[in-house]
Amino acid sequence: MLTVHHLGISQSERIVWLCEELEIPYELKVYERDPVTRLAPADYKALHPVGTAPIITDGDVVLPESGAIIEYIIGKYGNGRLAVAPGAKNFADYLFWFHFANASMMPRQSVRMGQPAAGEETPRARFMRERSEKAWDLVEARLGEAAYFAGDELTAADIMWGFTLTTMRYWAPVDISGKRNILAYLQKIGARPAYQRAMAKGDPGMTPMLT
């Protein structure tokens, strides 16, 4: 049985959302963060040496890492749904946006999370802030030219971006009030029944950060 181990307020919301979009059978196990460290609790860390969310288990398989899990589930249980085939015109767009979320945007946001809110900005911190702002601008431009990251339809690239544009701002606040296209996109995502089900199951105490 496919089991999604979801850590509260974390990237594993992506995997719950994916399973709900695909409407596949899965078991959901929700873990609360350690109240002091705000990290994953010991029983979550015991699942795999990596110790970070998301992690899935499926028979003998124990798999961490958002992108790997999404590809695994789509390939094994989704019949390729929500992926874009290599022959499609938007294949390269799909790959770029799928990977840009975790390979480039998340590290930039994570570094910003570690910066003190006040005080003088170091040159290195400024470099990361500017890179991060550039990434937000790229996303804003993309969502002005396409309905979804890979084109006309929701794909796994959107599943990768969901957390990054929403709950990640809980950890690393970003002012997106001027980003019209991102805000409109988030309303569209938030109206999806599968997204609503996922957030209600995974983080029932949290209002999704769609504004």
Ligand SMILES: N[C@@H](CCC(=O)N[C@@H](CS)C(=O)NCC(=O)O)C(=O)O
């Ligand atoms: N690139 C990894 C990042 C995983 C990650 O950093 N997860 C965070 C949650 S957003 C985590 O587990 N934090 C709690 C901890 O480190 O104990 C992925 O996408 O799976």
